[in-house]
């Protein structure tokens with residue numbers, strides 16, 4: 001397993017902003033559009049085991065469980081504060097979700113444990129080295145034929161989006177995203193059929209949806 005590290009960038013970059021995460025994402029990231037699209041793309045079946053990596057306050061995790069109540073849904077995040085809010089929201093929604101604290105680049109699960117892994121707005125929080133480790137970990141814990149579904153910043157598709165993307169490049173680890181390198185990083189981890197399935201205009205730049213399959 002190598003060394004144990006516990007480094008993460010909190011949901012809104014600074015821990016003291018975490019309480020504002022839900023309204024900020026709703027107003028700036030077109031969450032109402034892209035999360036339902038991502039949930040549909042995941043095509044969960046009854047009995048599937050689904051991991052929401054970097055689940056944050058669990059808006060998406062809850063939508064996944066509501067979409068397919070007969071799937072087992074797990075949310076993992078490195079931040080205990082955001083996980084406390086996630087647990088509250090799941091209880092308010094009346095859904096049964098397992099929440100684990102852990103690092104995306106050192107997943108606390110055995111090989112081949114999940115049918116689907118979803119990572120929404122997580123990868124741009126990770127350094128290039130940690131993106132590679134996290135993708136290798138998702139590959140390890142997915143079953144053969146399992147799928148990885150990502151929503152995150154991508155190559156800007158307009159000049160205006162390119163201008164806006166300077167904010168996340170400056171604040172977070174979005175260089176590879178803006179350069180359009182994420183699909184290649186996913187292929188390098190061993191995934192096949194890596195394809196961009198959607199694109200959204202947001203207040204911080206172009207957001208893309210990606211699907212990939214573990215052969």
Ligand SMILES: C[S@@+](CC[C@H](N)C(=O)[O-])C[C@H]1O[C@@H](n2cnc3c(N)ncnc32)[C@H](O)[C@@H]1O
Pocket residue numbers: 007008009010011012025053054055056057058059060076077078079082102103104105119120121122125126
């Ligand atoms: C921008 S939020 C996204 C939350 C949620 N997935 C969504 O779409 O709204 C990123 C989340 O990733 C978590 N995170 C960042 N680095 C992490 C790491 N190395 N391991 C696990 N979680 C991490 C943060 O704590 C935060 O909750």
